[in-house]
Amino acid sequence: MSNNNYDEHSIQVLEGLEAVRKRPGMYIGNVDNKGLHHLIWEIVDNSIDEVLAGHATKISVTVNKDESITVSDDGRGIPVAIHPKTGVSTLETIFTVLHAGGKFGGDNSGYKVSGGLHGVGASVVNALSSWLEATVWKNGVESKLRFEFDNKTKKESNSGVKTIGKTTKHGTEVTFMPNFELFNNGVESFDIEIIKIRLKETAYLNKGLEIDIKDLREEGNDVNYKFEGGLVDFIVDINKSLEKITQDVIYSEGEKDGIGVEVSVQYTTSYQTKLYSFVNNIATTEGGTHEQGFYDALLRIINNYAEKTLSQKDKRCFKREDIKEGLTAVISIKHPDPMYEGQTKAKFANVEVRKIVNNIISEKFEAYLLENPMQGGQILAKIQQATKAREAAEKAREATRRKDVLGFSTLPGKLADCASTNRDETEIFIVEGDSAGGSAKMGRDREVQAILPLRGKVINAERTRIDKLFNNNEINSMITAFGTSVGEEFDIEKLRYGKIIIMTDADVDGSHIRTLLLTFFFRFFKELIEQGHIYIACPPLFKITKGKYEKYIYTDDEKEEFLKTVEDQSKINIQRYKGLGEMNDHQLWETTMDPHSRKLLRVTIEDAARAETVFSNLMGENVEPRKEFITKNSKFARLDV
Numbered sequence: 001m002s003n004n005n006y007d008e009h010s011i012q013v014l015e016g017l018e019a020v021r022k023r024p025g026m027y028i029g030n031v032d033n034k035g036l037h038h039l040i041w042e043i044v045d046n047s048i049d050e051v052l053a054g055h056a057t058k059i060s061v062t063v064n065k066d067e068s069i070t071v072s073d074d075g076r077g078i079p080v081a082i083h084p085k086t087g088v089s090t091l092e093t094i095f096t097v098l099h100a101g102g103k104f105g106g107d108n109s110g111y112k113v114s115g116g117l118h119g120v121g122a123s124v125v126n127a128l129s130s131w132l133e134a135t136v137w138k139n140g141v142e143s144k145l146r147f148e149f150d151n152k153t154k155k156e157s158n159s160g161v162k163t164i165g166k167t168t169k170h171g172t173e174v175t176f177m178p179n180f181e182l183f184n185n186g187v188e189s190f191d192i193e194i195i196k197i198r199l200k201e202t203a204y205l206n207k208g209l210e211i212d213i214k215d216l217r218e219e220g221n222d223v224n225y226k227f228e229g230g231l232v233d234f235i236v237d238i239n240k241s242l243e244k245i246t247q248d249v250i251y252s253e254g255e256k257d258g259i260g261v262e263v264s265v266q267y268t269t270s271y272q273t274k275l276y277s278f279v280n281n282i283a284t285t286e287g288g289t290h291e292q293g294f295y296d297a298l299l300r301i302i303n304n305y306a307e308k309t310l311s312q313k314d315k316r317c318f319k320r321e322d323i324k325e326g327l328t329a330v331i332s333i334k335h336p337d338p339m340y341e342g343q344t345k346a347k348f349a350n351v352e353v354r355k356i357v358n359n360i361i362s363e364k365f366e367a368y369l370l371e372n373p374m375q376g377g378q379i380l381a382k383i384q385q386a387t388k389a390r391e392a393a394e395k396a397r398e399a400t401r402r403k404d405v406l407g408f409s410t411l412p413g414k415l416a417d418c419a420s421t422n423r424d425e426t427e428i429f430i431v432e433g434d435s436a437g438g439s440a441k442m443g444r445d446r447e448v449q450a451i452l453p454l455r456g457k458v459i460n461a462e463r464t465r466i467d468k469l470f471n472n473n474e475i476n477s478m479i480t481a482f483g484t485s486v487g488e489e490f491d492i493e494k495l496r497y498g499k500i501i502i503m504t505d506a507d508v509d510g511s512h513i514r515t516l517l518l519t520f521f522f523r524f525f526k527e528l529i530e531q532g533h534i535y536i537a538c539p540p541l542f543k544i545t546k547g548k549y550e551k552y553i554y555t556d557d558e559k560e561e562f563l564k565t566v567e568d569q570s571k572i573n574i575q576r577y578k579g580l581g582e583m584n585d586h587q588l589w590e591t592t593m594d595p596h597s598r599k600l601l602r603v604t605i606e607d608a609a610r611a612e613t614v615f616s617n618l619m620g621e622n623v624e625p626r627k628e629f630i631t632k633n634s635k636f637a638r639l640d641v
């Protein structure tokens with residue numbers, strides 16, 4: 001029987017940290033592996049605020065044997081005196097009251113520049129921990145406070161602030177044990193590589209800051225980061241495998257109206273653009289006014305330089321797309337009152353910053369071109385080649401448009417399209433080979449599943465300009481099928497399928513094709529990855545039969561575990577699938593395509609800078625980084641023999 005009463009008793013009031021435990025995803029994004037690591041960033045951000053304020057020079061992060069995390073700094077130490085508004089210790093207030101912190105501006109603000117979530121972080125970490133202990137060294141006194149939460153009784157408790165004794169140290173140390181019951185199944189440990197990647201980037205963005213990382217669970221994982229060159233060292237690391245046009249990294253910094261700006265720039269012979277921007281150490285992945293100001297300056301100065309140095313027949317007005325090829329740049333803004341578009345802090349919106357960045361980079365970049373005419377000429381030559389490629393690509397796109405106007409079908413002939421046009425339910429499988437493509441077409445759900453077989457070689461997008469893409473049949477078929485166009489004309493709103501699924505063989509050749517496709521998506525359709533549209537299908541490696549019993553196995557480890565449970569192995573038949581073409585349409589549907597039983601891996605980009613480096617090393621022209629990677633990781637390879 002339904003209850004139609006809706007009164008004051010229907011409204012649930014969640015007090016204290018109970019609201020965070022009830023809906024943790026609202027505070028840390030998701031209760032997955034990413035959300036787990038977000039707890040570390042929240043505590044580290046508080047220490048970084050001390051660095052930005054000029055009061056800390058070292059941060060230590062330790063993964064303890066029991067999966068608890070310890071973060072310490074040598075800053076001023078969180079205040080422990082009674083807070084005038086809450087009536088309890090300020091230390092306790094920060095860890096128990098949402099939006100309590102020194103980051104809200106005003107004359108009494110603890111921080112003029114701050115990242116983080118304005119006081120939410122510390123209390124959220126406490127709410128999502130089984131226990132948390134904070135130690136403060138301040139004004140010659142060591143103080144300690146411990147919180148605990150009982151999952152069975154749902155009760156929280158704290159020890160109260162205790163004075164431990166006198167000290168000469170200053171700073172704060174926080175140790176917390178995540179409450180893994182609040183996270184998804186399988187989320188039960190920290191990944192040291194994720195921690196290293198994030199904190200290395202943080203060290204680059206704060207030159208001179210020392211970050212020490214220890215992993216007490218396993219030897220050999222400890223690292224120490226300290227970059228006196230800051231953003232210059234960042235660029236050197238990003239471009240270490242690439243051939244440089246500007247041998248030096250062009251660096252500029254300045255401050256106006258309390259807004260700090262740092263920019264580092266380098267041109268390489270690569271066809272790709274690598275631009276990373278940050279505001280108060282937070283990555284602004286969707287750009288914003290700071291990036292606009294940077295491109296304004298670069299385009300104006302390069303066009304002026306070309307006007308003065310190029311011959312009359314070579315002179316032309318370059319576009320923004322032309323000057324981006326081969327460009328690597330990092331922009332870091334420190335702003336006392338940052339504004340963003342949307343809730344994710346991905347796009348910076350402060351209007352005044354555009355002109356400030358423009359002015360600060362202009363003088364330095366213009367001086368470099370005048371003082372280094374050889375490199376300046378090479379930059380112009382690079383941009384001229386990019387301009388010709390852009391114009392060729394525009395002609396190819398225009399030819400495609402004319403075909404559409406004349407009534408020719410714009411969809412590739414080998415595409416087996418689906419009936420539905422609802423993007424939320426449709427998916428397209430990029431399938432390796434005609435044999436597998438035939439099975440997929442027969443076994444699919446024709447209403448919502450489209451099939452695009454690849455028959456020729458997929459081009460390596462890492463070594464290819466955009467104009468060459470339109471000359472490759474396989475790439476051209478995908479661009480046409482997706483519907484979004486590519487380059488400056490890319491429009492994600494025109495995407496025809498909600499899921500783009502790479503489905504290749506489970507052998508070495510299949511892995512190679514998958515890598516080429518991922519390189520293509522990363523270089524020319526990165527937004528499709530960022531918005532969660534790219535997937536990898538997981539076909540089985542083995543089919544095990546015993547009489548009428550059948551079981552599909554997806555990994556070698558899974559096979560070994562299964563065999564341990566079988567008493568009489570002589571009656572078992574194990575079939576090793578070398579390719580998708582070995583499965584009939586029913587088997588391919590059942591194991592790899594049926595939404596109710598299949599396994600799909602969503603492709604994500606957790607760290608753009610690291611992804612750039614990996615693709616450049618493995619798929620670029622330079623052989624040495626590739627050899628180094630293979631040598632270092634050969635022990636992890638699985639051979640198809």
